[in-house]
Amino acid sequence: LHAGAYDRILDRCGLEWYRGEADVGMMGGLGADEYMAPCAAGENEVALSDAGYAANVEVASGDAQPVDGLPGALDAPEPVDTPGTESIVAVSELLGVPAGALIKALPVVTDEGEPVLVVLRGDHRLNEIKLRSALGGGSRPAHPEELGELFGTVAGYIGPVGARARVVADLALRGLHGLVAGANEGDRHLRGVEPGRDFEADYADVRTVEAGDRCPAGGEIRLEPAIEVGNIFKLGTRFTEPLGATYLDEAGSERLIWMGSYGLGPARIAAAAVEQLADEHGIAWPRSIAPFDVELVVLGKDGTDERALAERLYAELADVGLDVLYDDRDAGPGTKFADAELLGAPLRLTVGRRTLEAGEIEAQVRRGREDHSLTLEGAAGAAADLWRSLP
Structure with a gap:
C-alpha cells in the first residue's frame, strides 16, 4: 500500500x-x-x-565475474619469495598473475574482541555493511601490534593458510584454485592455494558488487x-x-x-x-512540481499597448488557475529570455509589439524549446490547455 x-x-x-x-x-x-x-x-x-x-x-x-587468466591448480601450496611486495598490485606484477588470482586478507577485531581474518579476491572491495551483517556486529581493523599477537602474521604478507584466527571468506572465493596468498612471514607468499583444501572458512557475501x-x-x-x-x-x-x-x-x-x-x-x-531534466540553458521543471506554471514575459514599457495586453493576460491566466511569474522588468529581450530558460517554468508566454501586429501570443515549451502560437482571443484558455499537455 x-x-x-x-x-x-x-x-x-x-x-x-x-x-x-x-x-x-x-x-x-x-x-x-x-x-x-x-x-x-x-x-x-x-x-x-x-x-x-x-x-x-x-x-x-x-555473481562475480570469472577471473581471466587464473593459474592452474597445484597439488599443494608452494612458497615463493616476494621481497618488498606488500600490495596486491606489486605481487600481481611480480608473479605475472591477475589481481583476481590473489587473496586479499584483512585482519579485523570484533567489538567483542575476537580476531577475524576476512579474505576476498584481490580485485574485489570489502563491503563494511555486509561485513557487519556477517559478523553480527561491528569490527575494526587490527592494530599493527596485534598482527603478531592475535593473528601470528606480519603486515603485507597476511594469508589464510595456517591462520591463527577464524577466517571469513567471501563467496566469490569458493571453488577457485591456483590462488596466491600471503605466507604469514616476511617477503614470502604461497601460490596454488585452494579454499576448502588449504584452509577452512565461514563463507559470507562481504564484497561490494562490481559493474x-x-x-x-x-x-x-x-x-x-x-x-x-x-x-x-x-x-x-x-x-x-x-x-x-x-x-x-x-x-x-x-x-x-x-x-x-x-x-x-x-x-x-x-x-x-x-x-535529471536540466539542459545547457537551465532548469526544466516537471509541470507537477514547478514553482510557477507559466512565465509571462512582456517586451514593452509602461503605457504601451503591449504592456496593457500583458497586464490583462496576466489576470486572465490567474483566472484559469495558472500560477504566473510575470517578468515586467526594464530589460532587453535577450536577458529576459535567458532568465526564463534558467528558471525553467514549463511554459513561457511572450507579449510584445510583434504580438499585437500578428494577433498572436508567442508560447515556448521549456522542455525541448518547442514554439507555439496562440490567438489573442482566448489566449489564456489555450495556454492552460497547452500547459496541461506538458510532462
Missing part, C-alpha cells in the same frame, strides 16, 4: 526512479526499501540490471550514482516490544503493534528533478 503510494507520487513528480533493497542501519527492523533517482550528482550508488534488479550497493549482491557482475535474476549489473528521495523501514516489533506497546485484537487478545517508518524528501525530489 505504502510502496504503491510512493510509486505514484514519484511518477507524478516526473522523475526517473528505482525502488531497491537497502540496509536497515541503526533503525533496525525486518528490511528497508530506498527510492533512488539516478543522476550524476547523486551521493549514493545503485546496482541495476535489465532483469529488474535494483539495490543500493551497500546491500546489492550478485558486469550478474544479479540474482541473471541480468548484467551496472552501477549508477543516484539521489535517495525516499525510504521505507519495515520495523515490525523492533521498538514496540521493548516499549510494551500493544493493542487488543478483535478477539480481545493483546498483541504487539507493528511499525513502519516512511520518509519522502521534498527537497531531494526537487534536486533530482533539476539534475
Whole structure:
C-alpha cells in the first residue's frame, strides 16, 4: 500500500526512479526499501540490471565475474619469495598473475574482541555493511601490534593458510584454485592455494558488487550514482516490544503493534528533478512540481499597448488557475529570455509589439524549446490547455 503510494507520487513528480533493497542501519527492523533517482550528482550508488534488479550497493549482491587468466591448480601450496611486495598490485606484477588470482586478507577485531581474518579476491572491495551483517556486529581493523599477537602474521604478507584466527571468506572465493596468498612471514607468499583444501572458512557475501557482475535474476549489473528521495523501514516489533506497546485484537487478545517508518524528501525530489531534466540553458521543471506554471514575459514599457495586453493576460491566466511569474522588468529581450530558460517554468508566454501586429501570443515549451502560437482571443484558455499537455 505504502510502496504503491510512493510509486505514484514519484511518477507524478516526473522523475526517473528505482525502488531497491537497502540496509536497515541503526533503525533496525525486518528490511528497508530506498527510492533512488539516478543522476550524476547523486551521493549514493545503485546496482541495476535489465532483469529488474535494483539495490543500493551497500546491500546489492550478485555473481562475480570469472577471473581471466587464473593459474592452474597445484597439488599443494608452494612458497615463493616476494621481497618488498606488500600490495596486491606489486605481487600481481611480480608473479605475472591477475589481481583476481590473489587473496586479499584483512585482519579485523570484533567489538567483542575476537580476531577475524576476512579474505576476498584481490580485485574485489570489502563491503563494511555486509561485513557487519556477517559478523553480527561491528569490527575494526587490527592494530599493527596485534598482527603478531592475535593473528601470528606480519603486515603485507597476511594469508589464510595456517591462520591463527577464524577466517571469513567471501563467496566469490569458493571453488577457485591456483590462488596466491600471503605466507604469514616476511617477503614470502604461497601460490596454488585452494579454499576448502588449504584452509577452512565461514563463507559470507562481504564484497561490494562490481559493474558486469550478474544479479540474482541473471541480468548484467551496472552501477549508477543516484539521489535517495525516499525510504521505507519495515520495523515490525523492533521498538514496540521493548516499549510494551500493544493493542487488543478483535478477539480481545493483546498483541504487539507493528511499525513502519516512511520518509519522502521534498527537497531531494526537487534536486533530482533539476539534475535529471536540466539542459545547457537551465532548469526544466516537471509541470507537477514547478514553482510557477507559466512565465509571462512582456517586451514593452509602461503605457504601451503591449504592456496593457500583458497586464490583462496576466489576470486572465490567474483566472484559469495558472500560477504566473510575470517578468515586467526594464530589460532587453535577450536577458529576459535567458532568465526564463534558467528558471525553467514549463511554459513561457511572450507579449510584445510583434504580438499585437500578428494577433498572436508567442508560447515556448521549456522542455525541448518547442514554439507555439496562440490567438489573442482566448489566449489564456489555450495556454492552460497547452500547459496541461506538458510532462
